[in-house]
Amino acid sequence: MRHSRAFWLFVGPFTAGLAIFVYLPIGWSVLLSFFDARNTVTPSTFVGFANYADMLTDASFLRSLGTFSLFALFVVPLTFVLALALALLVNGIRSMQAFFRSVFFMPFACSYVVASLVWKLSIFNGVRFGLANTVLGWFGAEPIAWTVSTSPPWYWLVLVTLRLWLQLGFYMILFIAGLQRIPRVLYEAASIDGASSGWQTLRFITLPQLRTTSVAVLLLLLVAAYQAFDEFYNVLGAGPFGRPPLLYLYNIALGSGGQDFGHGSAGAVILTLLIAGVTLAHGKVFAR
Amino acid sequence: MISRRRLLSASAATVLLAACGSNTGRGNGQALRQWYHAYGEPGVQQAVERYAKSYDKVPVEVQWNPGDYESKLATSLLSGTGPDVFESTLQISAVRSNQIVALDDVISSARDDFTATILAGHTVDGKVYGVPQAVDMQMLFYRKSMFAAAGLQPPSTVDELVEAARKLTSGGVKGLFAGNDGGAAVLGGPALWSAGLDYVTPEHQVGFDDPLAAQAIGKLRDLYSSGALLLGAVKDWAEPDAFTQGLVAMQWTGLWTVPAVQKALGDDFGVLPWPRLNDAGRPSVPVGAFGAMVNAKSSRIDEAKEFVRWLWVERADYQEDFNLSYGFHIPPRASLAAKAAKLQSGQAADAVKFVRDNAKSSNPPDWTSAMRTSYTDAVSRVIRDGAPADAELRTAVSKVRDELKRIYG
Structure with a gap:
């Protein structure tokens, strides 16, 4: 009896919070997706799957889903490899390890909005005195409108560097934690068996031992790629180029007089199913 | 500046997301509640509070809303906790979902004095839903x-x-x-x-x-x-x-x-x-104007309408003060725009002429x-x-x- 009371004392508030602030809104959103819900969250006009049909034939929404699937395909491996490399480097040095860990982790503590503004307004602004354009100027090149140009789409350079700067440190820490869990005896045994300390140990000891961490990191990266919002919103605004699905849905349901919760919710459900599908597929592929 | 940019072009999107406060400013139940977005120019807040204070029929409590005003207003109108009187641009969806009330009787006496394009931006199905406060172009x-x-x-x-x-x-x-x-x-x-x-x-x-x-x-x-x-x-x-x-x-x-x-x-x-x-x-x-509107869910619609009539129709002196003493707007009433000292010459006079002759609603x-x-x-x-x-x-x-x-x- 006492056990159960303590259990609910600790778990209860959290569960209640989760139910009220997470599960209820999700459930409500699913409900709204079947109604014509404009300017109301208590709609009365049931429309079945009409909202879903609209969203699945909405060229802009499909385009943004496509764009971000491509984005995920590109940015997930890139972040993964760079974070792992950074972790191996930082973990390998003998002195000042804590210092470098903090230095690389620190950007993660920076607000996405603040970082976006720095990237947009000072590093990659399009006039001749922007940082990137100043550097180009040294080589006699013309200024580039980084966030505007669509051919070539330079804005991806801005957004990918920004995202890497913000996120690498976090995934690096996850990898370092993983690395430190690998028993040293494995390396010693490998060394005695004649494995070279470079590529061979990495390939046959480190990477297999990091498997669980890697799977978790990949999963987090995938979800984060589809949920991109802040930096895109702040760097690119609402235009049709590089517009994440969430930003499109935000405009429909909440932005500037939209208030179309039916279509917004339907889109959110579709996006959730897509993320869940990708995650399940990922689990299948990487399952032991 | 931010809110004005949104007013004129809602697709501009450098607006920082702001959390919605849950404090709706509900006072003792006596005062009418009036909302403004945060104007960038110094002095506007004090001015609108001064106007509200000088209204002697019922007390009016002004709430100044920094951040994402549009979303905050939309949410509060949806949940029924919104203000009695507020400023906004007009969306047909607000009319169709009965969020605001028609103000034809409020504006009646001065209808012809409001610049036609501006008033059209606050009219749906022939009814006026907002009394224009200040014109931006x-x-x-x-x-x-x-x-x-x-x-x-x-x-x-x-x-x-x-x-x-x-x-x-x-x-x-x-x-x-x-x-x-x-x-x-x-x-x-x-x-x-x-x-x-x-x-x-x-x-x-x-x-x-x-x-x-x-x-x-x-x-x-x-x-x-x-x-x-x-x-x-x-x-x-x-x-x-x-x-x-x-x-x-x-x-x-x-x-x-x-x-x-x-x-x-x-x-x-x-x-x-x-x-x-x-x-x-x-x-x-392109021209646009915030208009004063009355919340259809307000329990005091008549008092709210009377306040709007007093502030934005009767008190022409306040409209002139509001438009020209702080920022730089054109009063929506043609008679005021025509005689305001700051709008008599130079580029400002040209702007007044454009509004009269070439105005198009930036966001009907x-x-x-x-x-x-x-x-x-x-x-x-x-x-x-x-x-x-x-x-x-x-x-x-x-x-x-x-x-x-x-x-x-």
């Missing part, structure tokens, strides 16, 4: 000295403008700045009006289902691809910095920048409406956000990506037609 600013040095006349057609922008581009100076998206957000409307088209016709049909629209948008693409546009500026079109720093010979921006531009450039600038494309079109300036009530998104997306793709204008516009036309069918049947 956009226009083309040009440097007289740069035009003189290049031997150019101020452009009176779109072709002349494209030509001038090209000729004035040299060295570190670009011809025109119309926003970092190449003008997609702010020039989409003027481009249609320049060809005698519009977003939506008075008969509730798509206003740009016409080959001329592709031609008009094509001109914006010409501007973009000619290299005459300034792109990627630190501040966007709503701030005059690119113009005052001499980075451009022309900039599309708003009336609100006139004092700053005057301070920086003295008399070395002029203002123009967006020129016409052809003989069917006319020069145009039945131009919904879904329509705006699809149209602006199409324009963006044409301007920045070189997508074929007729195909892109066809997609937008069909989307707008669907929306109109949903709204008007």
Whole structure:
């Protein structure tokens, strides 16, 4: 009896919070997706799957889903490899390890909005005195409108560097934690068996031992790629180029007089199913 | 500045997301509650509080709302905790979902004195839902000295403008700045009006289902691809910095920048409406106004309406003070605009004339956000990506037609 009371004392508030602030809104959103819900969250006009049909034939929404699937395909491996490399480097040095860990982790503590503004307004602004354009100027090149140009789409350079700067440190820490869990005896045994300390140990000891961490990191990266919002919103605004699905849905349901919760919710459900599908597929592929 | 930018072009999106406060400011139940968004100019908050205080029939409690006013207001109207009186632009969806009440009896005595285009922006199905408070407008600013040095006349057609922008581009100076998206957000409307088209016709049909629209948008693409546009500026079109720093010979921006531009450039600038494309079109300036509205869920609609009538119709002196003592707006009442001292000469007088002769509603009530998104997306793709204008516009036309069918049947 006492056990159960303590259990609910600790778990209860959290569960209640989760139910009220997470599960209820999700459930409500699913409900709204079947109604014509404009300017109301208590709609009365049931429309079945009409909202879903609209969203699945909405060229802009499909385009943004496509764009971000491509984005995920590109940015997930890139972040993964760079974070792992950074972790191996930082973990390998003998002195000042804590210092470098903090230095690389620190950007993660920076607000996405603040970082976006720095990237947009000072590093990659399009006039001749922007940082990137100043550097180009040294080589006699013309200024580039980084966030505007669509051919070539330079804005991806801005957004990918920004995202890497913000996120690498976090995934690096996850990898370092993983690395430190690998028993040293494995390396010693490998060394005695004649494995070279470079590529061979990495390939046959480190990477297999990091498997669980890697799977978790990949999963987090995938979800984060589809949920991109802040930096895109702040760097690119609402235009049709590089517009994440969430930003499109935000405009429909909440932005500037939209208030179309039916279509917004339907889109959110579709996006959730897509993320869940990708995650399940990922689990299948990487399952032991 | 931020809120004004949103007022005139809701697709501009440099707005930081702000958390919605749960404190609705509900007082002792006695006072009428009135909401404003946070105006950037110093003194406005004190002014509106002073107006409210001098109303002697019922106490009025003013709430000043920094941050994302539009979302906060929408949420509060939805949940029934909203203010009795508030300022907003008019969306047809607010009327159709019975969120606001008609104010024809409030405005009655002064109806004809309000500038027609401005009042039309607050009218749905023939009924007025907002009493316009202050007019904002956009226009083309040009440097007289740069035009003189290049031997150019101020452009009176779109072709002349494209030509001038090209000729004035040299060295570190670009011809025109119309926003970092190449003008997609702010020039989409003027481009249609320049060809005698519009977003939506008075008969509730798509206003740009016409080959001329592709031609008009094509001109914006010409501007973009000619290299005459300034792109990627630190501040966007709503701030005059690119113009005052001499980075451009022309900039599309708003009336609100006139004092700053005057301070920086003295008399070395002029203002123009967006020129016409052809003989069917006319020069145009987009105008918008916040209007005072009454919440239909208020328990004191009559008192709220009476307060709005008193503040924005009866007290013309307050309207003049509100428009001209702090920022730089045009009073929506023609009689006040005509006699206000600050609007008698120079660029301000030109602006008043444009509002009288060339005004187009920057965001009509039945131009919904879904329509705006699809149209602006199409324009963006044409301007920045070189997508074929007729195909892109066809997609937008069909989307707008669907929306109109949903709204008007």
